[in-house]
Amino acid sequence: MRPVASRLPGTVAAPYHDSRIRAVLGPTNTGKTHLAIERMCGHASGAIGFPLRLLAREVYDKVCAIKGASQVALITGEERIEPSGARYLLCTVEAMPRDGGNRAFVALDEAQLAADRERGHIFTDRLLHARGRDETMLLGAATLEPMVRALVPGVEVEERPRFSTLSHAGSTKLSRLPPRSAVVAFSIEQVYQVAELLRRFRGGAAVVMGALSPQTRNRQVELFQSGEVDYIVATDAIGMGLNLDVTHVAFASLSKFDGVRQRRLTPAEMAQIAGRAGRHHQDGTFGTLSGGRGKEPLEFTEEEIYAIEQHRFAPIPRLFWRNPQPRFDSIDTLIGDLEISPEVPQLALAPEAIDLAVLKRLVEDHALTADVRTPGQVRRFWDACQLPDFRQQGADMHARFVGRLWRDLRQGHIGADYVAARISELGEVRGDIDVLQGRLSAIRSWAYICQRPDWVLARDEMADRARAVEARLSDALHQRLTERFVNRRTAVLMKSMGKDAALLRVELAEDGQVKVEGQVIGHLDGFRFVVDADAGKEDRKLMLAAAEKHMPQLLAQKAQALIAQELGELNIAHGAIMRAGKPVAQLERGKTPTRFRIVLAKELVALDHAHRARLSEALELWLEAQMAPLAPLRSLEQAAQDPDAGSEVRALLLTLVDRNGTVQRESAGLAAIPKEKRPYMRRLGVTIGALDVFVPALLKPGPRQLMRELGIDRRPLNPNMEAVIEAPRQIPAGYRRAGRQAIRIDMAEKLFRAAHDQRGKSSGRGFSVDSALATSMGLQADSFERLMRDAGFRAGEQKQLAEGVFGPPRPRPWSWRPPRKDSQPRPDRQASKPVAVNSVFAGLADLIG
Template sequence: MLGPTNTGKTHLAIERLCAHSSGAIGFPLRLLAREVYERVCAIKGPGQVALITGEERIEPKGARWLLCTVEAMPARPDLAFVALDEAQLAADPERGHIFTDRLLHARGREETMLLGSATLEPMVRVLEPEAEIITRPRFSTLSHVGAKKLSRIPPRSAIVAFSAEQVYVMAEMLRRFRGGAAVVMGALSPQTRNAQVAMYQSGEVDYLVATDAVGMGLNLDVEHVAFAGLSKYDGHRHRRLTTAEMAQIAGRAGRHHKDGTFGTLAGAGGGDPEFTDEEVYAIEEHRFPPLTRLFWREAEPRFDTLATLIADLESPPPRAELATPPEAIDLAVLRRLAEDPDVAATVRGSRSVQRFWQVCSLPDFRHQGSEVHARFVARLWQDLRGGYLGADYVAQAIAQLDNPAGDIDTLQGRIAAIRAWSYIAQRPDWVLAHDEMAARARAVETRLSDALHGRLTERFVNRRTTVLMRKAGADAALLPVRLGEDGAVLVDEEPIGHLRGFRFSVDPLARASDRKLLLAAAERHLPGLLSARLGELAADAQALRNLDMQGADLLWQGLPVARLVKGKGLLSPRLRLDPALERLSAPEREGALAALEAFVAAQSERPLRPLRRIEAATTDPEAGASLRALALRLVEGGGVVSREEARLDDLSPAQRAQARKLGIAVGALDVFVPAALRPASLAAWAVRASLHGLPAKAPPAHARPILPAREAPTGYRRAGPQALRVDLAERVIHAAFAERAHARGPRSHGRRFMIDPALARSMGLGEPGFIALLRQAGFRQIPPRPLAGGQAGPPAPILWDWRPPAHGGGEARAAQGAKPDGKPEGRSRSQPAKGQPAKVVPHGAFAGLAALMGGG
């Protein structure tokens, strides 16, 4: 399985591992092996999964799934599945021979997977011609964005340097510019690396400074990778990175389906690094020169004598595609100690030679060179050649390192030393009571790692304003304050807070001891910063784009600048500036208030125009008391009032005519203003009504004409499980009355008649809601009689009748006094006066309608 980074290769290998009855995966890093171990434990249970690395071994009895580092992979032919991750490291000068051996010999009984870069494909075809090669594309794309200054690097970025000194310089600069950075280096312990990465992943810091160790084994939420350099010292010479190495690091940007960018760091001094066009093309298109050789070293040397062992380890590879690697640290130590007569004299016999080689293979965690490491191995051999290391001796060596005091470099040295003792303590053939000693070593490593994480955080994240305090003393006015491009308030380029809209918030990472000085500096300069921002608002020619109303709040650039408060009239609220603008001078506040009031008036003019006409009638002395009362109820009800509460009988014919001119419609159930039922109109009214304590529920932004009853806002009438806008409800009732008016026609069934529900269905009103609405208007459904036994044919139609309820109240009485067109009507001419004999009502649709309006 070959392909670039972020193709899901490792995820697929984990799935295949769990699908088999047993298996193992070899990883290039202990950190990655531990991460996958925890994932597999969650699937299979900790009693079935083993973790095997040079420094840590968790091996439950009978464990069937093994997560290992490549060096620690056991040779077990009984495993059903075997995978090798990052197999292209077979071309690495230091560790490549180990990956090559696993590539050639590690096999699963049922399935074997090699995961790596596409550059490995030619070598796989030559060395394993029967292998099936599957390539996978990258989930996201990588794009080159050129060089950026450190102060312009976007958040969620990783800055990659190639020396510890350069990492510290970058992190220190980011602390000053951006408030801090996490640090990841190969010299850190896995625990410290995890803690720093967790600090970045959680968003505590937005930047990560790392060496090229970030290019492998870490899944990060990185959007941009910036290279502080494009060359490094590889232990032998200073050279430029290969395009494959560049791509491995740049590939940290963008995870899954989220695209990423990469570039270089400008202004770092010493000549800014730049990608060539060929390198940019290769990284973006994932096209790299194929590997032409893999490093090989004899994996099963003879242990007859030291000379035989060294000769086998230096023997030439058996195939032309394989190459002899540069001298690795273990072979260098072996050669150096074999030349020491005192040490060589103690190595006699094949078992002694084999044990001596195991001691020389101890990893050089200190990275201080073969000379220093050889001295440590020689001392260890003197203690081991006679048998085991005593528990007291190992415990004392571990206890000497259990000291979390000191600076970053001191703690890194102790962690490197304790990792060596962790490697030693977990070997049962070297240490008595190895389980207890290994647990002690891991506990010390954890404490030292926590201390190192604290030192790194304190140095690169928490140190805030010490330099500023020394520079300005107690006089905050001496501190230069300016507003950054992203709204950051900078004191001598140190971020002390943010100005969002017109509100200033202190940086939460500032120390409590520094807050007083920083706040004083901000208070001195904030009026000027706010005035400049107010000028931006006043000069904005497209205020409608940048100003927005959300409820009672007036927002500018997404932040509140003013709020509506209760005014004299319901539709005339006052505007109160946000308290943050109180720092402005009186003329500036008045100018801002006038500009914002003009915006609010312009924005609400059209939605509230129908209700403003009704509100004007409430103070018109010529309208009469009854019409003024009706208008007041309509304004307070958002343009809707039930017919019972409208008191239409109190209106004179002239007042009714004036009501129609004002846009007031009279329906069977409600009196309403159709133009005020638009969602924007109801929303604007609801905000203002809530300021006066009136019950108001605004419709959704894109309200449908029919909603569930539980969501019914103002302007809607509930009908069973649904609610529909009152003007639509009146249309449905109007259609029903029209059907009743034609009841004496060809479709006549005596007093009963049919009602076509097509109109209601076209609106989206279901049958339960349709029935409930008609019942409110006085209609009653008559279920059809079932067919007699033995009869066939279509079911009888559903019939309706209408009559006012016996209690004569509510909405049925309103329906009785309304024409189907919703206009109020007095007594029907066909209705006899009191004491007069009843007249015969002529047949016909209009005569039937007249009878209906008169009471039927």
């Protein structure tokens, strides 16, 4: 069988028949492009053709980082970076050498686009002819396999599975769209509509369309990738290799206009777009947007869902082909060769592309083409007709632009002054989104013109000017898109509703403005938060919710400033708020031990009502901030009001609150508390010890001192709360007597647990207890024994060493017996004896019984 290339008009057989040809096929997120980059960098030279200028630029940057900028070239229709001696070429498929450029490695990305109506014939030509000396790699969808096997003799087909799973998530309303989602629409109007709704309800979205310049697309993608917005709205351009951190793809429509008619997407096209969800090993989902007004129900069929999830699609039936080497004897000969049908059944004549349509329209203008007679002129004229339609205006309008261009080109080169003037006209950055997009499309046309080797005088200078204007327009367009479709304030507020709201930067300006992450959300009128007057209805609820989260700290800050200005330094003492030893306000007990009502001193009651109310509010906020050390006690108060905690737990919590965080175990009633409830108590910070039930956080100097000054705990106070102190007649709060000393409850529990650990390690009847820990606390030996005896530990007799044996004495053996039950102690046995009927105690026994 003859090679396919030799059987097609105007072609020759592909060279390098001995080189290895691999077709790496599979769905999105399979690492095909990454593999091609690795293989190319492993060869002495290489070239990769991409479907988009954006992808070529992205891979160019990666290869530069590996090989160095001097070794890598980038060639697209509008950009050319070509160092002398560059060994690696990244380019668009149109700019790719037909034969691979005599490089060791050649790859064609997204080769399934050979079935595209507009550009398919170019991909087909590269698939048939672009070869590397040592290795050729064709990357594409698995649907391309039958065509590759039929058209490329000796090809090695390798299928790669997707790294992550892709699953259908059903239909979702826009208001319930999960973060890190991409919404795909198929018209500019629909893209704008969805982006506007996301701006209102979710803070905004990045926008990606094929009509945007690569710079603008990159800036919009970065807006999404950086997390500034959680949504991106795009056309189907998103399906062509854009690497995004998207977890869900939502289709706003399932049909599009393909240049000929409005039709439903094929399952393969759906999968190409849906495959953007999930990256590397992160799974992704896809679905549709609900609530649309279209006539077509926006739902995937079961067959489509199965095909997308399982990556099973009908194979491509044919590829589009057009004679890649027409003759240029005359324009009629050129058109005839371009319309020749292929002889191979797997290939079909490509539909009339924009360049051929422009050629036919311009031929009708005899005055324009009268002097196009020599092969060189015909070739130059055809090059002009192949100018891409960046403006997307259609064949008629584009033909007019090409006609004006040809009138200048047929005389030779276009003057630098003329080109500079046209570029300068397009450099205005004022205007709305549509105006800037129009200018960007126009400057891309001039950037393409300036890249041609024989069209413009001072080509390099003009190309630099065109790129500079494109960069300025791209920045301006990005700014307009962000201003229109991103509400930074709403975006910040949406994030403040999340788990990390406490990490957001909240500021109170001197003029009373309240800012969250630099965005004004309102101002303080006295101590009342007022929403920003410029906020829309959608933002007001978010702002009020954000205020609830952040206002306490801001109000405390303002109250502190007001009090410092009006009253100076304050402190709490003797159940009152004091200033310089004199009461400013008395603190009256509220419904719970940690809630107080502020009663201003008589001197302050004489203030006018407005000033008095303002000062009272400031004092309340100041007091609330001072109560922070008692937060564990407040947690117990709240839990004691929770019906789900159970009556037994609530009773114990109320006892702990009433006794300021400590209660003896024998009085705690632990026997009535189910064991499954004890983890709940530990989460509240409660420790169930051997002799006491207590809250360790309340045994620190700060909480104990504050409870004393508030009048909550009137027991004696040891201000520094040392571990061990000399025992006074009345033991201070938070301590337990140990002989002539007293030990803090949590330190005593530490000793008990260490002893129980030793008991658990012992296999004999007795066990040793190390008193070094007690000694380090300052507990004396007799006090240690008294304390341990309360917990059920008994020290045995010291065994003497045998006569003539020297060394340290043997440790004293200890034993343990539970000291008491968790329930109330049983009555004494003598009390259960019968009482004489005539005894004076009989009546008392009856009363007790």
